[in-house]
Amino acid sequence: MIPGASDYGPGLRRGGPTTYNRVLMSYYEHHIFFCLNQRDNGEACCAQHDPQAALDRCKSRVKAAGLAGPGGVRVNKAGCLDRCAGGPVAVVYPEAVWYTYVDAADIDEIVDSHLRDGRVVERLLLPASVGR
Numbered sequence: 001m002i003p004g005a006s007d008y009g010p011g012l013r014r015g016g017p018t019t020y021n022r023v024l025m026s027y028y029e030h031h032i033f034f035c036l037n038q039r040d041n042g043e044a045c046c047a048q049h050d051p052q053a054a055l056d057r058c059k060s061r062v063k064a065a066g067l068a069g070p071g072g073v074r075v076n077k078a079g080c081l082d083r084c085a086g087g088p089v090a091v092v093y094p095e096a097v098w099y100t101y102v103d104a105a106d107i108d109e110i111v112d113s114h115l116r117d118g119r120v121v122e123r124l125l126l127p128a129s130v131g132r
């Protein structure tokens with residue numbers, strides 16, 4: 001362990017204002033969740049849009065760019081995020097930026113612009129009014 005570091009995560013220092021650090025610092029710079037939920041009752045769901053392919057593409061592009069890992073980017077699957085009407089959806093934390101996407105080019109743009117360069121991809125934002 002790095003001298004002075006705590007086991008709470010990168011950048012957190014022993015003896016510092018730990019609670020404050022935990023609130024302000026994220027283990028990952030960006031954590032993106034892709035909804036993979038499938039409904040069997042015919043209602044709209046993200047699984048109707050092959051979100052696994054999007055998640056796989058995002059993961060491989062993040063890795064190829066050297067962004068993966070603590071202090072960088074983490075890509076995860078999620079269950080229903082309750083915004084099904086806008087599916088497929090993905091959300092990036094800690095910014096809480098919600099996206100919808102259509103194809104691989106959209107995923108590439110989210111990775112390159114948002115996850116790598118910190119610029120939100122406005123054309124892919126999920127309107128705030130979209131729910132289940």
Ligand code: FES
Binds near residue numbers: 036045079081085
């Ligand atoms: S099924 Fe994806 S948000 Fe509900």
